[in-house]
Amino acid sequence: MEIIADKKKAILESTLKLIKENGFHGTPMSQVAKKAGVAAGTIYHYFDSKDTLIMELYTYTQHRLLDAILANSHEGMDYKAQFFNYWISRCKFYIQNPDVLFFMEQFVNSPYYNRFSKEQDERFQKEVFQFIASGVERGILRPMNQRLMCIMIHSSAHSAAKVHLLDRVTLTDEELQQLAQMVWDGVKSN
Amino acid sequence: MEIIADKKKAILESTLKLIKENGFHGTPMSQVAKKAGVAAGTIYHYFDSKDTLIMELYTYTQHRLLDAILANSHEGMDYKAQFFNYWISRCKFYIQNPDVLFFMEQFVNSPYYNRFSKEQDERFQKEVFQFIASGVERGILRPMNQRLMCIMIHSSAHSAAKVHLLDRVTLTDEELQQLAQMVWDGVKSN
DNA sequence: CGCGACCGAATGAACGTTCAATAGAAAGAA
DNA sequence: TTCTTTCTATTGAACGTTCATTCGGTCGCG
Incomplete structure (x- = not known):
């Protein structure tokens, strides 16, 4: 970097x-x-310009997010534990960095995002994507389009964080755990 | 109206x-x-102004969305069927009206949304909210903060539609069904 | 006539961007 | 070391454009 x-x-x-x-x-x-x-x-x-500034700001925040998530992941956990850990640390990162969350949401819903190469976006998500993909391949997760599943999981973390921040409902650690469980029950196989 | x-x-x-x-x-x-x-x-x-135009546009799109969802709901279905029906018709509405989806997403992530009274927003969602709430009360859905659950369900429909529109992965009816099943498995009790 | 719908050129403020000027650090020459 | 040169970082006033909004006027209907 x-x-x-x-x-x-x-x-x-x-x-x-x-x-x-x-x-x-x-x-x-x-x-x-x-x-x-x-x-x-x-x-x-x-x-170069305001546009460039905003585009660079997006990769800058992506870095911050990814660093936070990977910092929390440890080797040797079983799949489910790693899934929980991953989902919850993403959620917590957003809660602790509201400006990042709101900027990212604005960005990906704006015309800026179209100019952004999808490959670059995916390179960032690679580790995470592969984690999900391996879950599908190993039959731990429901057989389904992997990109689709990936996005469903991410979006639930976004949404939970937004409830916390906007509706001023403080999500306790226990509730985060519950939410992770809910997402897990949806995506796991059987 | x-x-x-x-x-x-x-x-x-x-x-x-x-x-x-x-x-x-x-x-x-x-x-x-x-x-x-x-x-x-x-x-x-x-x-009155550009801001007013955009604010009114939001309630206008809310109307369109709600009309579409309620038009699809029939009496006498059991809870699960109604849940599926509701989730899928929301998803389909977004897919058929991409401009509404992208406008709404931009709107709720912008500072405009703060100026918007939360009560007004909730009056629109009332039917839907009550449907979810009754599911929780009757023990069909997982015991959980109802507003939270409501938002998790909505956001999954948003996300699915966005995958369809942005990634140009055409979601078949069968896949929509699968997705609804996934959400259902997450939120149902047990 | 009167009134509301509608027009579109004119206005003025806000904003992104430029650029000539300045300060300072680094490098080289004596 | 000291003087000179070069290059980069920084400044902020000025520029030109864009845009939301205004307003005097036209049209058509009751």
Whole structure:
């Protein structure tokens, strides 16, 4: 992973927070600059345009998410335990980083996402995808289109986190466990 | 339901399509006017501002969605059949109306949604919410926070439709059935 | 005539982006 | 070391464009 200059990181983080609060169109470059503590022109030293900034911000957040998930995964667990661990740590990451969640959701539902190569997106998800795929192949998970199953699992983690954040229903660890169980009961075979 | 003047409807439908293609900031009022076949000023005869237009567009799409779902529901089915029917018709509605799906997703993930009163949102979902709630009370569904369960079910329908639309994996009726089964296995009790 | 629907050019503010100027660090020459 | 040169990082005022919104006016109906 490349080393990110301090100011570049400040710009990314500021953009992230502002977009969560105000959305894409509610976030002028002037405000980003102000929050990051740099001049407007400086942003253009690091990014070609506002679009580029937003596109890079997406890969930046993908990195943060993936790092968090992989940091939590240990060798030698059985499949089910690893599934729970994986689902719950994804969910927790979103809860602890609401700005990432809301930015990502806005991004993937915007026209930006179309410009984003699907391959790049999938390279990130590779470990996770293979985990699911192996579950299907080994007959632990329901036989089904793997990409489809992958997305169903991810989206449930998103949704749970969003309930927690938007409806101010605090999800306890126990409830997270329950939710993971619910998802598991859906995808496991039999 | 109020009677919508032709031009008003044309404006709403045009906005819907343009936002799906270009997002909120990629959709100037001038373009909306052009697509709807009206003058720019006319929009302001029906809507106070662009924001108002978008807010009203949301309730307009909610209506369309709800009508489609309720049109499909018949009396006298047992709970499970009704669940399947409900989940699948929601999914199919999204697949047949991609612009509604993408607009709604953009909307609920944008700052607009915060300004939207939660009560209004829930009044729309009332029938559906009560259906889920009664399932929990009668012990057919897993004992769990009802709002949480409601959202988990909805989000799975969203996600399935999005796979169909974005990844160009055509979901057959059989696969939809499979998916509904998967969701059902997750939420049913035991 | 009066009124509401409708038009579209004009307005003015907001915003992304540029660029000439500055500061400072690194490198080289003496 | 000290002076000179070069290159990069940074600044923020200025520019040009885009866009939401306004408003004076037209049309057609009762």
